[in-house]
Amino acid sequence: xxxxxxxxxxxxxxxxxxxxxxxxxxxxxxxxxxxxxxxxxxxxxxxxxxxxxxxxxxxxxxxxxxxxxxxxxxxxxxxxxxxxxxxxxxxxxxxxxxxxxxxxxxxxxxxxxxxxxxxxxxxxxxxxxxxxxxxxxxxxxxxxxxxxxxxxxxxxxxxxxxxxxxxxxxxxxxxxxxxxxxxxxxxxxxxxxxxxxxxxxxxxxxxxxxxxxxxxxxxxxxxxxxxxxxxxxxxxxxxxxxxxxxxxxxxxxxxxxxxxxxxxxxxxxxxxxxx
Amino acid sequence: xxxxxxxxxxxxxxxxxxxxxxxxxxxxxxxxxxxxxxxxxxxxxxxxxxxxxxxxxxxxxxxxxxxxxxxxxxxxxxxxxxxxxxxxxxxxxxxxxxxxxxxxxxxxxxxxxxxxxxxxxxxxxxxxxxxxxxxxxxxxxxxxxxxxxxxxxxxxxxxxxxxxxxxxxxxxxxxxxxxxxxxxxxxxxxxxxxxxxxxxxxxxxxxxxxxxxxxxxxxxxxxxxxxxxxxxxxxxxxxxxxxxxxxxxxxxxxxxxxxxxxxxxxxxxxxxxxxxxxxxxxxxxxxxxxxxxxxxxxxxxxx
Numbered sequence: 129x130x131x132x133x134x135x136x137x138x139x140x141x142x143x144x145x146x147x148x149x150x151x152x153x154x155x156x157x158x159x160x161x162x163x164x165x166x167x168x169x170x171x172x173x174x175x176x177x178x179x180x181x182x183x184x185x186x187x188x189x190x191x192x193x194x195x196x197x198x199x200x201x202x203x204x205x206x207x208x209x210x211x212x213x214x215x216x217x218x219x220x221x222x223x224x225x226x227x228x229x230x231x232x233x234x235x236x237x238x239x240x241x242x243x244x245x246x247x248x249x250x251x252x253x254x255x256x257x258x259x260x261x262x263x264x265x266x267x268x269x270x271x272x273x274x275x276x277x278x279x280x281x282x283x284x285x286x287x288x289x290x291x292x293x294x295x296x297x298x299x300x301x302x303x304x305x306x307x308x309x310x311x312x313x314x315x316x317x318x319x320x321x322x323x324x325x326x327x328x329x330x331x332x333x334x335x336x337x338x339x340x341x342x343x344x345x346x347x348x349x350x351x352x353x354x355x356x357x358x359x360x361x362x363x364x365x366x367x368x369x370x371x372x373x374x375x376x377x378x379x380x381x382x383x384x385x386x387x388x389x390x391x392x393x394x395x396x397x398x399x400x401x402x403x
Numbered sequence: 404x405x406x407x408x409x410x411x412x413x414x415x416x417x418x419x420x421x422x423x424x425x426x427x428x429x430x431x432x433x434x435x436x437x438x439x440x441x442x443x444x445x446x447x448x449x450x451x452x453x454x455x456x457x458x459x460x461x462x463x464x465x466x467x468x469x470x471x472x473x474x475x476x477x478x479x480x481x482x483x484x485x486x487x488x489x490x491x492x493x494x495x496x497x498x499x500x501x502x503x504x505x506x507x508x509x510x511x512x513x514x515x516x517x518x519x520x521x522x523x524x525x526x527x528x529x530x531x532x533x534x535x536x537x538x539x540x541x542x543x544x545x546x547x548x549x550x551x552x553x554x555x556x557x558x559x560x561x562x563x564x565x566x567x568x569x570x571x572x573x574x575x576x577x578x579x580x581x582x583x584x585x586x587x588x589x590x591x592x593x594x595x596x597x598x599x600x601x602x603x604x605x606x607x608x609x610x611x612x613x614x615x616x617x618x619x620x621x622x623x624x625x626x627x628x629x630x631x632x633x634x635x636x637x638x639x640x641x642x643x644x645x646x647x648x649x650x651x652x653x654x655x656x657x658x659x660x661x662x663x664x665x666x667x668x669x670x671x672x673x674x675x676x677x678x679x680x681x682x683x684x685x686x687x688x689x690x691x692x693x694x695x696x697x698x699x700x701x702x703x704x705x706x
Contacts, residue, residue: 244487246502
């Protein structure tokens with residue numbers, strides 16, 4: 129059994145190595161550039177115009193008339209409309225992007241045999257946890273970057289940066305990381321199984337699709353098991369959409385538990401497989 | 404002496420094919436062991452099991468009393484795995500630094516250690532080079548360098564000089580020779596002459612079974628060998644003349660112009676001197692006279 133202190137130290141080393149991969153390697157810089165371009169277009173052509181529409185006089189009344197007093201009306205309660213749009217877009221987009229972005233946690237190293245060099249120096253648990261932490265750290269940086277850009281846009285329109293806006297940005301960042309945790313851990317599992325990141329993504333999409341289809345079919349015949357759908361990764365996203373503020377953390381337990389289970393599974397898969 | 408590697412009844416198969424069958428051997432501190440065998444004999448599989456990359460189907464393996472892959476072995480056991488490559492995105496220096504950090508060194512100590520091990524394989528100037536920019540031979544040397552990070556007590560090398568030019572292969576052999584004794588080695592190679600120079604123990608694997616487990620001390624005292632390489636192709640007359648020498652037990656033609664002589668030293672302690680006198684008296688020139696059997700002869704020409 130690896131020593132917990134050593135495991136933590138190794139996790140930190142792996143995580144910082146992944147951050148260096150983002151900031152100091154050509155591939156990492158390309159990722160940064162791609163993220164910047166995507167968010168530039170989202171900010172320029174989605175968030176900014178949508179924010180203008182939201183703040184336009186009468187829109188909120190029209191929206192309430194159309195959708196009634198559903199939870200979506202809560203979107204108007206965000207301190208800046210840019211943050212509300214960012215909240216919706218990122219909650220819906222990032223889990224899917226995460227599958228692609230974090231698919232190569234172990235695949236390339238497995239394929240190259242680099243894991244053999246690492247496995248002589250650290251436990252496979254450390255490798256799984258370290259790479260996972262690294263991916264979360266990198267995603268955290270990218271989320272913070274895009275949030276800063278969104279805040280800048282909101283500040284430019286409002287004329288000042290307020291404390292509620294900063295608080296809302298913190299709420300968004302924490303929640304997005306919580307949403308991404310199980311998806312990243314899911315990709316830890318698939319990347320421990322195959323030697324190609326493309327195959328890992330395909331496996332993840334097919335497996336999730338099959339799981340939903342099979343569960344739905346099962347529930348048709350056994351409606352008492354409807355609650356099982358509530359345990360799928362990302363299922364809390366739709367519940368989070370109409371919420372805001374720190375009350376969103378009421379949905380934090382499920383992704384945390386899912387993450388622990390999936391990381392345990394990833395570690396088991398890597399421990400049992402031949403390198 | 405407590406064994407550093409102990410394999411007991413190790414069996415491993417892939418599907419219906421059994422690759423290793425009931426393997427038993429042990430290595431002690433300071434041993435430099437050669438792992439020899441034809442392609443598909445199970446050498447890399449055995450290596451992988453000892454390194455903890457694979458699990459045996461049955462039997463037990465222990466290194467310093469621990470299971471392969473155990474955290475107690477981190478830093479104690481190092482290896483050059485076959486075909487393991489570095490991450491092409493980072494420089495060799497960065498990656499060796501990282502390995503050093505994983506082995507518990509500080510950033511500064513890890514950098515010093517990186518430079519030390521790269522100097523051992525004559526690659527110190529390439530420290531900033533990315534793995535993708537290095538030639539195959541350089542990558543191999545860098546991979547050997549990573550095995551020397553820290554102070555491992557056991558180093559497993561799978562084909563360490565395959566793909567290296569003669570000069571660098573010689574450097575690697577000298578490096579292993581210099582460190583053997585303080586460090587135990589297990590070397591898998593098809594270069595039998597290299598293993599003969601480096602190793603004091605030989606594990607010969609064939610069809611997944613250990614066919615021979617010999618050590619240099621296992622020389623039979625009742626009979627000794629000489630290998631005579633002649634300058635001219637006159638083995639028939641030479642054989643006839645040498646056959647008259649007292650103490651000769653057998654004489655075998657090996658390659659062209661080469662004879663292997665087996666004699667009883669108790670019957671004639673000066674057999675080698677008398678052989679030389681016989682050659683000189685008949686004016687027969689020789690190119691080489693080697694005492695003892697080569698590893699190749701021991702393993703493959705025992706008949």
